[in-house]
Amino acid sequence: MARTLADATRRVLGSRRRGDRAAAVPGADDTDAALVADLVEAIGADRVRADAAARYLASRDASIYKEGNAGPVCYPGSTSDVVECVKVATRHARAVSPRGAGTGLAGGAAPLGQPVVLSMTRMDRLLEIDLDNGVAWVQPGMVNLDLSRALAPHGVHYAPDPSSQAACTIGGNVANNSGGPHCLAYGVTSAHVLAVEVVMSDASVVTLGDLTAEPAGYDLRGAFVGSEGMCGIATAVAVRLTRNPPAVRTMLLSFDDVSDAATTVSAIIAAGIVPAAIEMMDQRCVTAVEDFAQAGYPRDAAAVLLVEVDGPAGGVAIAGERVADIARRNQAISVRTAADDDERARLWKGRKSAFGAVANVMPDYYLHDTVVPRTRLVEVLERIYEIVDRHDLIVLNVFHAGDGNLHPILAYDSRVPGTGERVQAAGREIIEMSLDMGGALTGEHGIGVEKREYMNRMFSAVDLDQQSRLRASFDPHCRMNPGKVLPSAHSCSDIGALRASDAAGVWG
Amino acid sequence: MHLGLDDDELVACVACGLCLPHCPTFVITGRDTESPRGRIALMRAVQNEGAPVTDDLIRSMETCVQCRGCETACPSAVPFGHLMEGTRAALAGAGRITPRWQRLALRTLRHRRLLLAGSTLLALAIRLRLVPTKRLGLPARMPLRRPPLRTSGDDVWLFTGCVMDAWQRDVHLAVQRVLEAAGAGVEPTGGAAPCCGALHIHAGLEAETKAMARRVMDGLSGDDRPILVDAAGCGASLKDYGHLLGTDEARAFSARVFDVHEWLAERLVELRSRRPVDPLDVTVAVQDPCHLRHVQRAHQAVPAVLAPFVADVVALDDDGLCCGAGGAYSVMEAELSRAIRDRKTAAVARSGATVVASANPGCSLHLAAAGLDVRHPLELVDQALSASRS
Numbered sequence: 001m002a003r004t005l006a007d008a009t010r011r012v013l014g015s016r017r018r019g020d021r022a023a024a025v026p027g028a029d030d031t032d033a034a035l036v037a038d039l040v041e042a043i044g045a046d047r048v049r050a051d052a053a054a055r056y057l058a059s060r061d062a063s064i065y066k067e068g069n070a071g072p073v074c075y076p077g078s079t080s081d082v083v084e085c086v087k088v089a090t091r092h093a094r095a096v097s098p099r100g101a102g103t104g105l106a107g108g109a110a111p112l113g114q115p116v117v118l119s120m121t122r123m124d125r126l127l128e129i130d131l132d133n134g135v136a137w138v139q140p141g142m143v144n145l146d147l148s149r150a151l152a153p154h155g156v157h158y159a160p161d162p163s164s165q166a167a168c169t170i171g172g173n174v175a176n177n178s179g180g181p182h183c184l185a186y187g188v189t190s191a192h193v194l195a196v197e198v199v200m201s202d203a204s205v206v207t208l209g210d211l212t213a214e215p216a217g218y219d220l221r222g223a224f225v226g227s228e229g230m231c232g233i234a235t236a237v238a239v240r241l242t243r244n245p246p247a248v249r250t251m252l253l254s255f256d257d258v259s260d261a262a263t264t265v266s267a268i269i270a271a272g273i274v275p276a277a278i279e280m281m282d283q284r285c286v287t288a289v290e291d292f293a294q295a296g297y298p299r300d301a302a303a304v305l306l307v308e309v310d311g312p313a314g315g316v317a318i319a320g321e322r323v324a325d326i327a328r329r330n331q332a333i334s335v336r337t338a339a340d341d342d343e344r345a346r347l348w349k350g351r352k353s354a355f356g357a358v359a360n361v362m363p364d365y366y367l368h369d370t371v372v373p374r375t376r377l378v379e380v381l382e383r384i385y386e387i388v389d390r391h392d393l394i395v396l397n398v399f400h401a402g403d404g405n406l407h408p409i410l411a412y413d414s415r416v417p418g419t420g421e422r423v424q425a426a427g428r429e430i431i432e433m434s435l436d437m438g439g440a441l442t443g444e445h446g447i448g449v450e451k452r453e454y455m456n457r458m459f460s461a462v463d464l465d466q467q468s469r470l471r472a473s474f475d476p477h478c479r480m481n482p483g484k485v486l487p488s489a490h491s492c493s494d495i496g497a498l499r500a501s502d503a504a505g506v507w508g
Numbered sequence: 509m510h511l512g513l514d515d516d517e518l519v520a521c522v523a524c525g526l527c528l529p530h531c532p533t534f535v536i537t538g539r540d541t542e543s544p545r546g547r548i549a550l551m552r553a554v555q556n557e558g559a560p561v562t563d564d565l566i567r568s569m570e571t572c573v574q575c576r577g578c579e580t581a582c583p584s585a586v587p588f589g590h591l592m593e594g595t596r597a598a599l600a601g602a603g604r605i606t607p608r609w610q611r612l613a614l615r616t617l618r619h620r621r622l623l624l625a626g627s628t629l630l631a632l633a634i635r636l637r638l639v640p641t642k643r644l645g646l647p648a649r650m651p652l653r654r655p656p657l658r659t660s661g662d663d664v665w666l667f668t669g670c671v672m673d674a675w676q677r678d679v680h681l682a683v684q685r686v687l688e689a690a691g692a693g694v695e696p697t698g699g700a701a702p703c704c705g706a707l708h709i710h711a712g713l714e715a716e717t718k719a720m721a722r723r724v725m726d727g728l729s730g731d732d733r734p735i736l737v738d739a740a741g742c743g744a745s746l747k748d749y750g751h752l753l754g755t756d757e758a759r760a761f762s763a764r765v766f767d768v769h770e771w772l773a774e775r776l777v778e779l780r781s782r783r784p785v786d787p788l789d790v791t792v793a794v795q796d797p798c799h800l801r802h803v804q805r806a807h808q809a810v811p812a813v814l815a816p817f818v819a820d821v822v823a824l825d826d827d828g829l830c831c832g833a834g835g836a837y838s839v840m841e842a843e844l845s846r847a848i849r850d851r852k853t854a855a856v857a858r859s860g861a862t863v864v865a866s867a868n869p870g871c872s873l874h875l876a877a878a879g880l881d882v883r884h885p886l887e888l889v890d891q892a893l894s895a896s897r898s
Contacts, residue, residue: 052564060523062524119539145529167525353583
């Protein structure tokens with residue numbers, strides 16, 4: 001009986017497992033059969049998926065761009081896996097698109113023309129910590145917050161903290177030169193990446209930058225950071241470690257009027273104070289996040305500022321008092337200081353969940369990431385509200401006020417006919433207006449596909465040609481994440497690498 | 509294929525990705541197909557875009573543990589549990605998931621006598637080493653005889669359920685002693701409420717679950733006594749009857765349901781006032797069952813109740829990530845389930861605790877099978893109380 005029972009169990013479990021394996025093998029009807037077979041041969045069957053469900057999901061990120069079209073999806077575990085994938089893709093005349101956590105907001109990770117997608121999530125280890133030199137080597141799939149948590153016992157952290165830091169990866173941060181609330185004082189990703197190991201489009205492996213203070217020669221590392229996956233695939237990143245500040249003070253300032261909040265931001269900076277972060281949220285945004293975070297954000301204030309100062313305890317106390325003073329002089333209706341780490345954490349949780357909380361208001365959103373001169377914040381905000389009203393839309397404003405990096409979130413319901421056009425029109429006006437005010441197209445989210453066609457508005461044909469040539473010097477055949485950043489007229493060589501998408505899409 | 513999902517619930521996901529680090533299967537596999545965001549996108553593709561229900565798409569749904577860790581992480585409060593239950597109901601209805609043998613096995617849970625007798629046979633078979641317990645994730649030893657359930661008063665019901673009563677009646681008895689020490693007269697539900705239906709709804713057997721819910725409500729009707737539950741999964745299921753059946757009666761029933769720790773946390777003074785208690789000399793790590801933390805959101809009651817009775821209570825540093833048990837999941841998806849468990853055992857090792865307290869029988873069996881010393885939190889409280897008694 002023993003044997004029978006055990007055998008029966010094995011049969012049930014065993015048959016299931018065989019079923020799984022069968023399902024994992026790429027579909028026989030796949031037109032990419034030869035490519036997939038080579039990828040499997042190169043890095044193993046458990047690291048390759050070519051089924052419709054996997055490709056469908058690898059075709060999108062957190063943006064509203066839904067036209068991506070992924071080829072086979074690979075999950076490399078090492079630099080050499082990446083090298084092998086690039087070699088196989090090249091042999092089959094296919095492009096390669098890397099992907100982190102897919103939290104990007106501009107379609108940068110949405111693959112165009114059925115490239116081989118490299119999902120870097122399995123390369124998520126912290127390779128080495130060098131406290132003496134304040135450097136750590138990490139793999140690109142490591143989650144930003146996991147890195148800081150792993151560093152916490154050593155009293156250091158990784159400073160750039162995008163709102164999506166709980167999910168986004170270091171590789172994606174490097175690709176977009178990501179910012180975050182604390183980049184006001186600490187600088188964006190580029191200031192925290194010392195060197196990058198890169199698999200180039202010819203499958204060679206190079207290290208850009210080094211750990212010395214002043215590397216010799218051109219700053220190729222600088223060119224690579226922010227190149228949105230178009231100059232090669234990062235497989236290891238040397239990040240700068242930042243000492244945890246001895247003291248932190250987090251303050252929540254509330255205002256009856258959005259322009260009072262904006263004026264306060266300029267006044268703080270004008271007073272010579274450089275807070276670690278100055279974040280602004282308007283009423284609609286506060287209401288959306290408070291439902292989730294329960295951080296005690298005032299729902300009745302027209303706008304709030306989240307201001308953090310850090311450094312030696314004495315300086316923090318003085319700076320904190322001065323900030324509170326400036327706020328009161330600018331009609332703040334309340335000034336609250338977080339009493340402990342728990343309260344501080346809840347306030348930040350609220351701020352950092354803002355995008356994700358939009359569905360509490362509307363099921364879809366489209367946001368821009370323009371940067372405007374801080375001194376014109378009041379004017380710009382008024383214009384945004386005016387544009388949005390005119391198009392009969394809803395906007396939630398949440399942004400890095402300290403450096404004038406706006407994130408107007410246009411919230412809408414795509415199921416309502418005609419809304420998409422109004423959203424696009426309002427978005428275009430916001431961009432035009434921001435640029436007219438002397439601003440820039442993107443602060444930290446990247447250009448990707450969504451903002452690509454706006455590049456002509458920002459740069460001249462000569463500028464764009466130079467950018468195209470820089471990219472070509474890394475990737476002459478345009479095989480790395482093709483079709484992004486540069487407007488279509490300036491990325492003609494990319495077109496050769498793009499396969500015409502089959503009309504049926506991944507489910508074909 | 510229309511999955512019968514509520515369109516407003518389905519479109520509420522903005523794909524921000526903040527759920528990803530809280531999904532045990534995404535953390536293990538790193539694949540979008542095994543993530544909450546990805547699963548929702550696939551549900552949409554099927555229901556709204558007419559995508560075919562491929563085997564791979566079904567795998568994506570089957571690999572979900574239904575821990576609902578994504579729900580507490582979601583800033584937009586997407587009701588993922590409902591969406592997944594609805595999807596599974598549609599897939600089971602179409603005969604695409606939950607094979608016949610599984611449906612038969614689940615059916616036995618409703619038949620209390622059959623289950624108790626079967627469990628005794630199984631216990632015997634285990635003693636005779638006729639069953640590969642490790643492979644099946646079964647306990648290495650199961651009780652051959654169960655002491656009878658007894659009624660000590662009519663202040664509260666103690667929900668005894670199906671498998672837990674058959675396999676872990678000792679826990680119910682310990683819980684009952686603790687409740688009595690807090691001054692409550694207890695009536696175990698026994699045959700009056702044979703099974704809550706949690707495993708059935710997870711498997712997509714919606715009609716069956718509804719029938720079972722009505723049976724439980726009938727058995728416990730007639731008064732407004734609180735219904736206390738010492739198994740987090742059952743508690744979550746009973747609290748969801750209001751939503752499942754959508755009637756006022758069901759909502760009123762669900763409002764009577766409390767996790768036993770939730771109820772005791774309000775009565776700690778009574779529990780501690782009887783006599784001085786010597787805390788047990790152990791360091792206990794509290795494992796938060798997902799259905800206590802993410803569904804009932806009552807997990808903080810466990811350390812509150814436990815703390816006075818043991819030397820030290822430590823929290824795990826894994827953000828309450830699932831242990832991989834997931835009811836029948838540990839059997840159906842053994843490989844993934846064990847990979848998820850490895851992370852939990854590593855967190856326990858980091859905590860330095862020697863004993864793990866788990867308020868859910870599924871988690872406790874699953875973790876014990878990995879060699880951990882796992883107790884129900886109230887077993888520890890009972891032990892401390894009875895040690896002081898003597």
